Amino acid sequence: MIRTGQQYRDSIRDGRRVWVNGERVDDVTTHPQFKPLVDVRARIFDMQHEAEHRDLMTVAQDGELNALGSALPYTQDDWWAKRRSTDHMLNTIGGVVTRVGDETVGEMWSLYDGQDVLNEVDPQFSKNIERHIHRVLKEDPFHVSANTDPKGDRSKAPQDQDPDMLLHVVKETDAGIVVRGAKYETAAAYANQAFTKPTIANWGNNALSDYAVGFICDLGSPNLRFLCRTGFAGRADARDYPLSNKFDEVDTIVIFDDVLIPWENVLFYRHTKAATFIRATLHRYSAFAFVQRNLKLADMMIGAALFNARQTGLEKQQAVQEKLAQLAVYREGINAHLTASIALGERSPAGLMMPNQSLLYTGRVLACSQLHQMMHIARELCGGQICVTPDVATFENPETKPWLDKYYSINDEWVSDDRRKLLAFARDMLNSDYAGHRLTFQLFAQSPPFAHLGAVYRNFGWEGPLAFVKDAAALSDRVMAGQSASKGDSAVSHWFASQNEGAARSAAE
Structure with a gap:
């Protein structure tokens, strides 16, 4: 069910360890550099309950009202509704905010599409993905995304430098995996959970890697630390800087100091082909x-x-x-x-x-x-x-x-x-x-x-221009013979090839 702004505020008063400007933050909901965006996000939660906004921002499913932005899209009408909802939300708050959840939950839907690839690792992961997609819809958390690591020396493999430069698994336990490293996450200090996944990494020829891991992180977990860049809010009179003081989304380096991720929150692990697939399809929604x-x-x-x-x-x-x-x-x-x-x-x-x-x-x-x-x-x-x-x-x-x-x-x-x-x-x-x-x-x-x-490059329909030039220039059929093979043999390439071939048919349907 949709929740209220006050429920959201209460949910992030969980003792998390946050620093900004060199000082420990006691309460992110009241600190002057976090409060403006917390208030905006709380306002969005409250709008879902108000008659003026409810029909545009929610969807009725299984007898419940859920956030429209978190609902899986099955039709074109679903996308038109999402577009209207986002426009209405931005118009109402009077500015642009990027990290409020609707733009990051779609990354989970990409995992939903990739279940066949992920099943090669462990079928249990597919069940975890489906459960978390429905959990986001039903529980209405503030859901964000974690991609970028500090990275270190990019000319070297992760294992050839300080191993913590990229987030990785250091131990498996009966309860789950233990991870160490750091991630940059916008809004993490005042969000509920993050879909955490690998950056664009140098896997080499490894089929398995402790760096190829994706999971849902509860941002109230023990052993997390949030080191935030200084905010723009509160520096000057809000009447001189009306956007800085209301819409600054504070970016954070989240330190994972041996954080336990329960197995039910692990979405993929070790299989580098799965990690590559996810990176290639991450933003399709x-x-x-x-x-x-x-x-x-x-x-x-x-x-x-x-x-x-x-x-x-x-x-x-x-x-x-x-x-x-x-x-x-x-x-x-x-x-x-x-x-x-x-x-x-x-x-x-x-x-x-x-x-x-x-x-x-x-x-x-x-x-x-x-x-x-x-x-x-x-x-x-x-x-x-x-x-x-x-x-x-x-x-x-x-x-x-x-x-x-x-x-x-x-x-x-x-x-x-x-x-x-x-x-x-x-x-x-x-x-x-x-x-x-x-x-x-x-x-x-x-x-x-x-x-x-x-x-x-991976998504453009190259076959159309090639076929047109082949016919216009009267080229022989053999010039097209090697085109599919030239795309490579990865699961990602084969998937994209099949999508491009069926694009016109899908659009017509």
Whole structure:
């Protein structure tokens, strides 16, 4: 069943050991650098109970109301509902948050699809996966994701350096496995559980490895430590930095100091082929919610830039219209990829409805690779005043207020206070420390750019262009004979080959 914001707050008051700014945190729900996001997440939980939001954010199943974002997708309508729900949630809270659960639970669905591969390791793991997918739906935890390790020297295998640089199993017991190492996890300090899995690792030719392990980690477990980067909230007046003070998602290096993971929480273990498969298919669902956040960020940039152009009377200039159009093209490019990925959705091996993989992953490349250019265009359109405008205290000081009222008021519609608010919003979105952090975060949050392009390479339907050129150039049939073999013999390659061959048929169905 859906839970309340207060139940969520109570669930993370579990004695976890959290540090930020060199100090131990007594309560993450009240600490000034965690409280804003805890409050946002609690608000999302509460929205699920309120009549105004409930129908958009929940789904009735087996006589219970469950969070729509956690429900398995079986049809295109399921994806349209998820998209509407996320848009409604972001519109209501007034900004973009990435790690609130709906964008990470999809990684579990990829495991659901990979049960045949994982059964080669141990059929029990498939049962664990199915149980945890339904547990997320029924218990409504704040579920996050753990991918990146400190890594160390990437030219060496994990075993050839400090072995703890990559998370690994150090012991098996009757109760479960004991793991050691570290993971970077956004929001871990104030979440309930994390799907923890290998980073992109150098397995060599090993068939088995203690580093090839994936599990659900209860973030209240003993022997975990949370070492957080300093937050942006609380550094300055929230009226000067409205986004930093409300939507900063604190990143954490989670130390696993011999943490016991019960066997029922282990999802795969030791089999490097299974780990490789999971890495290759990890984002086939979660990328949708991630890219949808970029769409909302594009809306924020367009809104701020257009307001600024209109208030200063520059909207009618051709050069301004062209830059606004570039922002619109970026926005609609993301929108088109998301829309088409639903309209041409594909049936997964487990019978779920996947967004069209080629369109989804190319949309992700578009959204991330062009974001820095779009932010610069938005800066130009907002003008230099976003970097020179005084703070709110100066606007309110009786000695300086009359001057700023005079020079920042444009007309009866745009008085100095509203203009200051718009410039503060744009500055925080485009120019602040928080803005720079978010740009880097969007670039790497799901995986690095080379992995984004790797996903496109594995999912694009290369056979179509090849067949077209073969016929157009009157090439003989033998030139196509080796194409399937050239893809390799891995389970991942064979799976992708079968998906590409059936994509058109799945879309038609």
